[in-house]
Amino acid sequence: MKLKHSISRGSFIRLRQEGRTEQVVRRMIEAIDLGLYVEGQQLPSETELANQFGVATVTLREALGYLRQVGVIETRRGRNGGSFVCATEEISVELMLDRLDEWSVIELRDLGDEHMAIAGTAARLAAKRATPDSYQHMAYYIESLGQARNRRERRRADARFHIEIAAHSQSVRLTHAEIRLQSQLGEWLWLDTHQTPDTASIQKEHQAILEAIQQADADSAGARAEAHVMNGIRRLIAMKIALMEKVREG
Numbered sequence: 044m045k046l047k048h049s050i051s052r053g054s055f056i057r058l059r060q061e062g063r064t065e066q067v068v069r070r071m072i073e074a075i076d077l078g079l080y081v082e083g084q085q086l087p088s089e090t091e092l093a094n095q096f097g098v099a100t101v102t103l104r105e106a107l108g109y110l111r112q113v114g115v116i117e118t119r120r121g122r123n124g125g126s127f128v129c130a131t132e133e134i135s136v137e138l139m140l141d142r143l144d145e146w147s148v149i150e151l152r153d154l155g156d157e158h159m160a161i162a163g164t165a166a167r168l169a170a171k172r173a174t175p176d177s178y179q180h181m182a183y184y185i186e187s188l189g190q191a192r193n194r195r196e197r198r199r200a201d202a203r204f205h206i207e208i209a210a211h212s213q214s215v216r217l218t219h220a221e222i223r224l225q226s227q228l229g230e231w232l233w234l235d236t237h238q239t240p241d242t243a244s245i246q247k248e249h250q251a252i253l254e255a256i257q258q259a260d261a262d263s264a265g266a267r268a269e270a271h272v273m274n275g276i277r278r279l280i281a282m283k284i285a286l287m288e289k290v291r292e293g
Contacts, residue, residue, distance in 0.1 A: 067096055067106035072115060073226040075128055077206070078199035086116065086126040133195050136234050143231055143279070144286050151283060155276030158228065159269045161220045162205060166252055166268035168212035170261040177211040178257050185249045188242060197242060198233040204249050208256070208268070232275050236282060240275075248274070 074080050086092060093103040107126060110116045116126050146154075169177070181204060188200035202225040209221035233239065248271045255264035 064102050064105040064109070067098060067103060068109055070096065070222075071106065071110060073222055075115065075131075077202050077222065077225055077229070079206075080128050082128050082130040084128050086128065088125075133193070134230065136236070139230055139234055140236075140282075140286060143283060144290075146283065148280055148283055151276060151279050154224070154228065155272065155279075158224045158276070159272045161209070161217060161224060162272045163265040163269040165205075165209040165212040165214065165217045165221060166256060167261040167265035168214060168217070169208050170256045170259050170264040172213050173211040173256055177207070178253065180207045180211070181249075181253050181256070185246055185253065188246055188249070191242070194233050194235060198229050201233065201245060201249075202229045208252070228275070228279070231279055231282070234282070236285075240278065 071080075080086065087095070089100055089103055089107070092107075093100045096103065107116065107118075111118060111126075114129055115131070117129050118124070118126050184200050184204040184207060188197060188204070191197040191200050205225060206218065206221050209218040212218075248267070252264060252267045252271060255267055
């Protein structure tokens with residue numbers, strides 16, 4: 044199923060005017076990590092990217108320079124030259140669990156509370172503001188989740204579904220917040236552990252949210268989005284507790 048997106052990547056990543064080099068770097072890494080820019084894809088021109096982020100060209104160039112140094116992008120010379128996204132390796136389960144071990148249960152719960160507030164509000168607004176074209180974009184990522192072949196593809200399809208809801212809520216701030224939260228939480232949610240969710244069950248939850256949005260039922264859309272996020276946070280907390288018990292036993 045192919046779908047031409049009506050929302051530009053720029054609407055996902057625009058910064059405030061005072062955005063610094065570090066902010067651009069972070070947003071670019073988040074965009075690439077979530078598949079807003081994919082491996083091998085040529086980035087827009089420096090002028091276009093600077094306009095999308097809302098920063099000066101010199102700031103954008105500094106950010107691209109850093110991304111080249113760390114191997115996130117590469118620059119090719121010549122007639123068909125430009126900046127291209129490099130292929131990246133999937134982060135190992137062991138490393139992701141080590142990162143999870145650095146968070147406390149209270150911090151995870153707090154992050155979940157924030158995500159519930161963002162996702163629930165975005166779904167309520169999408170129910171009021173989304174169009175039939177918006178529904179197609181959301182449905183596309185539900186289908187993509189079912190067709191995903193590996194952890195990265197599942198994680199990206201899941202994240203993009205939520206980002207689409209935020210984008211079609213027509214709130215730039217909610218969209219930025221959803222991207223940030225997906226970057227923080229999304230990878231953990233699809234780790235290959237005994238807490239890993241069944242893909243079909245996640246699709247079912249996504250479909251329920253979409254149906255409420257299509258019916259313009261803001262209360263139901265928000266409640267279903269919040270419940271979906273809470274289910275994910277409960278899995279993360281269970282994962283965290285299992286790690287703690289393993290350390291104690293060791």
